[in-house]
Amino acid sequence: MIEILQWSTLATCGLIAAARVPSAVRGENRSLFYIFGLMTVAILLSIEKPYVAIDQALGGINLANLLLRFIIFAAIYFVGIRVTRGFGADSAYRRITGKAGMVVLLVISLALVVLFFMMDTVGSSAGLAAVSEKSERNFVLVEYYGAAGRAYPAYISLVLLPAMVRAVRGRLPILVRIAAALLATGGVAIALTLLFPVVPPEWGAVEFVINYTAVLCFVLGLALIWAARVKNSRVSPAKRTYTEK
Amino acid sequence: MTLPAKAFQRWLQGIAPDASTADVCRISGIKRTTLAQQLVRGKVSVSTVVSISRAYNVNPLSALATFEAYQDLAGPQVPPSRCELVSQVSTPDLLRAVLARPAMEQAGASGTASPPLSAAPHATSVKNWVDAIDDGEVRHRVSAATGVAPQNYSAQLTANRLSPELALATALAAGVGPAGGLVATGLITEEEAGWPPGARQAALDSLSDGDLTALAGDRLQALGKVLRRQEQDQAQTEKIWENLG
Secondary structure (H helix, E strand, O other): OHHHHHHHHHHHHHHHHHHOHHHHHHOOOHHHHHHHHHHHHHHHHOOHHHHHHHHHHOOOOOHHHHHHHHHHHHHHHHHHHHHHHHOOOHHHHHHHHOHHHHHHHHHHHHHHHHHHHHOOOOOOOHHHHHHHHHOHHHHHHHHHHHHHHHHHHHHHHHHHHHHHHHHHHOOOOHHHHHHHHHHHHHHHHHHHHHHHHHOOHHHHHHHHHHHHHHHHHHHHHHHHHHHHHHHHHHHHHHHHHHHHO | OOEEHHHHHHHHHHHOOOOOHHHHHHHHOOOHHHHHHHHHHOEEOHHHHHHHHHHOOOOHHHHHHOOHHHHHHOOOOOOOOHHHHHHOOOHHHHHHHHHHOHHHOOOOOOOOOOOOOOOOOOOOHHHHHHHHHOOOOHHHHHHHHHOOOHHHHHHHHHOOOOOHHHHHHHHHHHOOOOOHHHHHOOOOOOOOOOOOOOHHHHHHHHOOHHHHHHHHHHHHHHHHHHHHHHHHHHHHHHHHHHHHO
């Protein structure tokens, strides 16, 4: 079940990234292509087999996990910038790119790196599951490391949330409003990941579902806005000739 | 609100005793599936009754009055007030009337008879009608009488819609002729409501230059607001597509 979710999320994201190649070549919103590309790589790295293969190439000390965290940070940072710009959420934009946003990013990144090198990380293992089992100390460190890795996406998605709720209630085209609802759902899911340390271990599957729900919501939300634009540009020339007659 | 199918069948028996459902549909131009569905659900729409009564040369107003929910439509017809009549003049017609007034005529282009008024309803006829009969408390009284939330009522007006029972309730709450709202919503014609021919033109002519100009100003201001809001929405949508499309 979880495997299906993982691979289908990867496929969805990869297909959208591939579909954006032509417009990226034309120079239309390249950063969106990078967002989808980064997300695809991030999902790839969170699946066991590709993760182990890539990490082995990087020396087998789970550097790929650290890389994954920063890829997620980069993707979510660009999502934050694009979405706040697009939806005209200026205060949210400042909270991401301004001093506060930079301080949050810096502190979390430092914590992430420091925690990573405090652990004994030898032996590739997706999600650092095997690393965590090595010792009590490692177990605690992995928990903190994971929390730091989820903190930045949660920060961005909470910053985006008010603007998304406003957009859903507004008078924008219906596809854009559905997209905003998806982005808001994804944001809530990411914020929920902060609660993972208190989730009982037997509910492990819940964590997977929340993670992939968040990714899917973000990817589909962004893709839907794109679809709305494509649809509009197809409809409006016809409309124009009709009214100009 | 719809009409109970039983009462509808009884009424239909009265005006077309021997006609089959198929005949009724053919004569009145209603789709057979539509009527069949309404009968199965036990809820016949008001517009069905209006179409059928027109087809059988029955006044739709008196037809509706035979149903319990619309019995207020029975009785002697109350002539429409001047402000109701003027509210059913479309904004373009109103502006033409302003331009034809001596106060506005400087170029001496007088003598051209203005074209006849376009028939009610017009693009903002529902909102203009309610504004014309509103003493400031009508919306509250309607919402108290029908249990419809004020914001839902306002939303209908903004969309230039009003369900027949709300139109009736509004007229009753404002103390004007019960059929006025049905004319403003386009359910029945002025003639069917017993408005004298040329009444709107006469009401328009009876306005002083000052009143007419002020009214036209109000209409233009409202129109400007709507157009500006549409432009803002459009600009926001464009911005979203520019950043995320």
